[in-house]
Structures are given as structure tokens and as C-alpha cells.
Amino acid sequence: MGAREYDVVVIGAGAVGENVADRAAQAGLRVAIVEDELVGGECSYWACMPSKALLRPGAVLRAARAVDGARQAVSGGVDVEAALARRDRITHHNPLTHHHDDRSQVEWLASAGIDLVRGHARLAGRKRVHVTQAHGRSLDLIADEAIAVCTGSRPHVPDILRDIQPWTSSDATTATRAPSSLAIVGGGVVACEMATAFADFGTAVTVIARSGLLGGMEPFAGDAVRDALVARGARVRTGVRVVDAVRSESGASLTLSDGTTLAAEQVLVATGRAPRTDDIGLESVGMTPGSWLEVDDTMLVSGSDWLYAVGDVNGRALLTHQGKYQARAAGDAIAARAHGAPLDLRPFGTHVATSDHRHVPQVTFTDPEVASIGMTAEQAEEAGIRIRVLDYDLGWLAAASTLSDAYRGCARAVVDEDRGILVGATFVGADVGELVHAATIAVVGEVPLARLWHAVPAYPTLSEVWLRWLESYGRP
Template sequence: MDTAEFDLIVIGAGPVGENVADRAVQGGLSVVIVESELVGGECSYWACMPSKVLLRAGAALRGARDAPGAGVAGAVDVAAVLRRRDEIVHDWNDAGQVEWLQGAGIELVRGHARITGEREVTVDGERVLRARHAVAVCTGSAALLPDIPGLVDAAPWTSREATAVREIPESLVILGGGVVACELATAYASFGCAVTVLARSRLLGGMEPFAGDRVATALRTAGVDVRTGVDAQRVTRSGSRVTVELGDGTRVAASEILVATGRTPRTGDVGLDAVGLEPGAWIDVDDTMRVRGSEWLYAVGDVTHRALLTHQGKYQARAAGDVIAARAQGVAVDDAPWGRHVATADHAAVPQVTFTDPEVASVGLTEAAARKAGIAVRVLDYNLSWVAGASTHSARYDGTARAIVDEDRGVLVGATFVGPDVAELLHSATIAIVGEVPLRRLWHAVPPYPTLSEVWLRWLEEYDR
């Protein structure tokens, strides 16, 4: 067999794998990355990037309609949106990403990688790669298909098919109530597609309850049939129609069905069994991203099940690439909480934006999670429409901001914003939480007027009462 040796072998060339490799190269290591699909991964071609393009036109049109005097009418130009999507994903061609790898000094091997021994990876059963120091599994996650009779035979869409669509179906039924379900329901409704959302519980279940409620109301206003507390019992396809039978005996029919009920790790065939781990399972790691019980195997990103978000995966990747290089060269490892070589923020300071109408931006703990953790909680709620920046934004601005305060320490531990354009508020809240900035100190961080950021002043005024 053809063999080669490197300091580090990275399996998976999505954003996470790319960043692990890049940080390790910058740390002086030789690195090879193995990819069986497109360099750039799920986020670049089927998730984050194309989905936001599908959402953007509808959001811009709604924003213009809400601005008095804009005089905007009409509908989303779907063909133009899909053309822009194709540009963003480079027509599913990864030549640009490959060029970046080469420029960064990272070698690329195309093919399916499996761990076949200690510090050993075999590609397509033909080429053996050996690592002097480490192997990092960065293969991400895939859509989870629930065990519903008839579902697989009905040829369901996942987020991949939904973001890569060539023609918008007349109607679409979506199974699930999470971020993917809500974002794609928003996008497809803006295209004129008749959308039905079927969720077992409320929408956006892991967030503050008012966030999911507001999104459900907005989706219904946009013409989406939102049904919560329902279970799909059977799915059948007959020609161009899919029918979903629900637990209450009712049926929903549509042209296509999209499954957005969760994610599963792409670890089923990467050779975990060769190192005593369970194939197809999430991989347990410490805060340096090293697999527990191993000296040389790392796992980074979705496969760890810590925070299934691209930006958090890249954050983990920075820590992992740096610590792999440090350990390889005998440099001191900074693995204390908030140290350079750990991913501490994944435990309690994970930011996320749901690009629905309205947007939902959240970071840290919800009220329920904070109370469950035994924190002395104080909740600060504020109506964003009362902020001067909101009144200049739209005469119909409607939004809510919630801060979760740890009363014992006088610091913020969670924040949720719901409303138009609230995504840009999120990073300031993330900094306050990660930095454990005392609320008394935040009085001296003066928000500009008139902007939505003035909500920080309103929170502080409420806190002082």
C-alpha cells in the first residue's frame, strides 16, 4: 500500500477540520486532511450559507414594507434567490476551498478515511496515513430520520435537499420544530409555497418559551399551518403527493416532506471500533477535545455533541489545533478554565441566532436552565418596541429582550432577544457573559442613541429598582 506520515491527520474538511488543520500548521506541524465529499463541508454547501441566502430576500422585503415611506410591494423573486444561492455555494464546486488549503500548507487527500490502528488512518482501503502525534475526527453530523413507518420509502428531504432545491414545490410539510424547521418554513413561505409544520412540542423547545411562541405566531401570519403537540404515525407517498398520518387521526398531504427532527453523528464508518469506541455514537472528549482515555485521538465539532453550531465547532477547533501542536512540541498546555487550549464556553456561553421572522438571538442559560442549575435567578424582561432605536426602525416594531442574572454574583448568565434585526445585539451579551462583567460596571458601557442597544440601559435601570 501507498503510505505517508504526518504530524497530524484530520478526518473531515468542513470548517471545523479546516480550522484544526490550520491552527496546527501555524503551530509548526505537518498536516493532512482527508475528505470524502466537498472541502468546506455541510455549512458551506448545504446548511449555514445557502439557508441564509434563501431567507435573506424575504427578510429584506418584510423590512422594507415595515419602513414607512419605502413604498415597497411585490413578492420574492425566487429565481433570483436560487441564482444567488448557486453563487454562494459556487455551484457545489470546492476548487476555491482546495486552493485555500494548499495556500495554508495543508495537504488534501480525497476519499473515505477509517481509523485502522493506533495513529493510523486508511483511505479507501488503499492508502495508509500514519500520524506522529494525533488524529482528529471532524466528520460532523447528518440529519436524523426518525423511525416512522413509511418515511424512508417516501423519499423525504433533509436540510440538504431543501437548501439545494432547483424548483420550489407547491406545498411542503415539515417534521420538526427546531431551528432548521423554523428557518426553512420561513424561507419556503416567502417563496409562495404552502407550508405545514408538524412539531411534537412547542417550537424552538430549548429556548425561552416566548421565543417559540413569537415565531409560531409570525409563521401563522405568513400563512404557515403550524401544529404543535402532534405525532406523525405513518408517511406514504403516492406519485407526487406525500401524506402524513397523525396520532389524532388527521392527515396532512403535500408535494414534499422535509425531516428536521435532529442530528446524528457521522461516526458510523470512521473506524471507531478499531480504538474501542462505539461506531455511530457521539464521541466523549475533555475540554481540550482529546477523546477520553486516549493520548492521541481527538474529536472536534458536531461529533462531540457539545454544541452543534459551526461557530462553536470553529472555536473548539482553534483550541484543539493549538493544543495538539503544543503537546507535539512539548510546550506547556494551558488547560485551566478559559485557558488557550480549552473550549470552556461550550458549557454555558453558546450564542445562536435563528434567522426567522422575527429573529431569535440567544446566549447562555434560559431561566429554566439557570434555576435547574441552582442559580439565584433574577429575570429582566423589556419590550424592545419601547427603545428609541426600535421606533425609528419601524412603526410596528415588536420585540422582547430577556436577561438572566445570577443575583449572588451580580453578573449576566443568559440573554434572549426576539425581534427584527436583533442578531447584532447578541455578541455584546456573549462578551458580558464570558467576561463575567459585573452589572454595576456595565453602567459605564454607554449604548449609542438611538439604537436597539439601548436595551442594555433599560435592563440596568430595571436591575437597580
């Protein structure tokens, strides 16, 4: 059988690949997308959606227990079996067959005019892809215009822990029961979210982090999450690392760098991510397998005029929403180049992704939630920006007293004094994830603080923090 010819071939049908393919198809290009697992990818089945489904029951219970009149009606803790069943419904997982159902995503691809090719794709030279399919079949694809690598990333497992076969994030989010005890190695977002979820399930959780929690964010964010975990019975060990690991029939035993040992039924490794580029044929185009792929602001791989790398594989911002943002930029750039149209290279232009550098919003769904955009105070100072920091206790807002009988939270704005704009914001507290988009608009849009006085927040909502920040800063 001869090779199939398309304008664009996308490798990886996760959220990022789907968006690249859709953007190119909308521009009239012939597009094929290759996937060897599930259409919808990591976020739909093993990351964003299942993790948030696991976290929600505990968050709802805490919210109810924080309000007199509701707490009296609450008895018991999270029903783990029901919580796992709800997760399965959200991720289209059949617990009897242990398989996910991606039919709805497949149907969407068809409706968008995108051809789906099932199988493992490897680059086979310039603008060529070889697909190994089931039952020994194979297929070659030719891309007249571009190939987009959207294969994402995988959990990094340190060598010292490989032999004990620890859980990765995917194992944790697809768990069929809550272990009696869980040691979590790492202190980032995955570690903190899974510590929160399994502590809610009644598991004895221990977090082992070389430094504090949520590094790279404002220090008070990690401190608040640590304090909440400890208050609920979890242990948080910082300043230590695992130096030895052994597994037995009863579980795992970890030896830490301070000489202490820790026994746990299960161990979760959450120590970072590695690009899924080790087996996609990079060597056929003179690149190094397993490497992150360096790109420009249109996601074009450095030194290439046809190969794009979008999402986690380029290492710029390992977040689903940022990957989808990059995908729209890449799809537009591919289409523009295919049609010989000029690219808009201005900041925030139609075709260029600039918001995946400093302007990255993120929500960590812990207890309490942490939502942030842009730079921390330390990062801004390191960048040479003359800043002023505005801190406010969210518990002082009128809305806080209606949301909870003991609301605890804080918010920080980082102001560029020379330009009179926000360059960063961090919120910590219940339900603060819904605050971050307003801050994202202010940061990305470089809205002057003097103008924000006219953006009046509704009363009584947590958004009144904006008014309090402005009052702290001073009248224009």
C-alpha cells in the same frame, strides 16, 4: 506505495477540520486533511450559507414593507428563481452541472501548507488512517502525534418516514424550485428557518412539532416565531406526531397521532442530528461505530492519548462557530503536546474549550430573529442559581421607531443575583442577531452589572436595551 507520514491527520475538511489543521500547521506540524466530498463542508454548501441566503430576500422585503416611504415602492413577493440563483452564487453551485466548486477552499489549504487527500478515510488502528480513493486506489496515512475526527453530523430520519424519501435539511437548502406545499416534521431551528424561507417563497407550509417551537430557548421566542408563521398563512400543529406516512405520484400523505391526515407535495424532516461516525473505522480502535465521541476540554477522546473528536461528532454544541472554537482549542492542544509544552488548563485558557458548555451564542434567522447566549431562566433555576429576570419590550426603544413603523420584539436578561452578573440573554425581533455578541462578551467575561453602567450604548440603536435593563435592575 508506502504509507505517508504526518504529525497530524485530520478527517473531514469542513470548517472545523480546516481550523484544526490550520492551527496545527501554524505551530509547525506536518498536517494532512482527508475529505471525500467538498472542502468547506456542510456549512458552506448545504447548511449555514445556503439557508441564510434563502432567508434573506424575504427578510429584506418585510423590512421594506414595515417602513412608510419604502413600502409604496415594493410590489410583489420574493422572486424565487432569482433567490435560488443568488443562493447558487453564494455557495459556488453550478445549476447546469449540479456540482459545487470548492477550488477557493482547496487553494486556501495549499496556501496554509496543509496537504489535501481526497477520499473516504477510516481509522485503521492506533494513529493510522486508510483512505479509499477514486478508481479503486487507496492510501495509508500515519499520524505521529494525533488524528482529529471532524466528520460532523447528518440529519436524523425517523424510521416511520424513511420509505417516503423525505427531504433533509440539505435537500431543502439545495432545492431547485419551491414546492406547492411542504410539511415540516420538527420544531427546532432548521424546521423554523425553512418554514420561514418557504413561506416567503409562496409555499403552503405546515409545521408538525410534538411540543412548541424552538424548545430549549425562552418560551416567548418560539411563541413569537409561531405567531409570525401563522400570520403569513403557515399552519403550525403542535402536540401531535406522525404515525404513518405514504408517498404517491402526487406527493406524500401523513397520518397524525390525533387521527387527522395531511397531504403535501414534499416532506422535510428536521428532527435532530446523528454523528457521522458509522463508517470511519471506530471499531479498529475499540469504539462503537455511529456513536457520539466523548471528549475532554481539549477535545481529546476519553481513554485516548492521540485521538481527538472536534465539532458535531462530540455532541457538545452542534453549531459551526462553536465547532471552530473547539478546533482552535484542539489544534493548540495537539501542538502543545507535540512540542512537550505545558497546557493552560485554567478556565478560558489558551488551549482549553470551556465556552461550549453554558456560554453558547446562537442566532435563529426566522421572522422574527431569535438570538441567545447562555442559560434561559428555567435552566438557571434548575442549576440552582438565584436569579432575577429583566424583560424589556424592544418596541419601546427610540431605535425601533426608526427601523419600523410597527417594530415588535422583546429582550430578556437573566441575572445571577449572588454574583451580580448575566448568565443568559435572549433577544427576539428584527435584526437582533447583531445584539448577541455584546451579550456574549458580558456572559463569558462575567462582567459585573455595576461595570456595565459605564458601557454606554449609542443612541438611537437597539443596543439601548442594555441601559433599560440596568435601569430596571437598579442603580449600583
